[in-house]
Amino acid sequence: MQRGHLIANRFSGSGSLINIVNQYIDVNQIDVKGIESRIAAALRTNREIIYEVRAQYRSSATVDLHRRHRRQRLRLLRQHQKRAAGRQGRA
Numbered sequence: 001m002q003r004g005h006l007i008a009n010r011f012s013g014s015g016s017l018i019n020i021v022n023q024y025i026d027v028n029q030i031d032v033k034g035i036e037s038r039i040a041a042a043l044r045t046n047r048e049i050i051y052e053v054r055a056q057y058r059s060s061a062t063v064d065l066h067r068r069h070r071r072q073r074l075r076l077l078r079q080h081q082k083r084a085a086g087r088q089g090r091a
Contacts, residue, residue, distance in 0.1 A: 004028040006053040008036050021055045 004023035007013030023032070042049055 001025070002028045004032060006055060007051070008032075010036070010040065011051070 001022045002025050003020050004027070005013045005015075006019050006021060009015065013019050039049055039051060
């Protein structure tokens with residue numbers, strides 16, 4: 001993952017956190033870079049550019065993450081309890 005600008009610095013995008021999102025490296029360095037290159041080329045010919053960017057997140061992403069962590073913690077707790085019970089049985 002990389003920090004990527006929604007509006008690139010070269011297009012006067014802000015360096016503040018409101019303009020920065022996590023992006024996969026390939027998305028930032030290949031896909032977004034290609035779009036920005038086409039925009040820059042169009043701007044050099046004095047064409048008007050309307051550029052809209054939206055960061056879209058699944059609304060349940062945070063909930064899913066918490067559920068995964070909770071399941072992992074429960075799985076580790078059960079494993080720990082089984083090991084502890086096995087040690088008590090051997091003692």
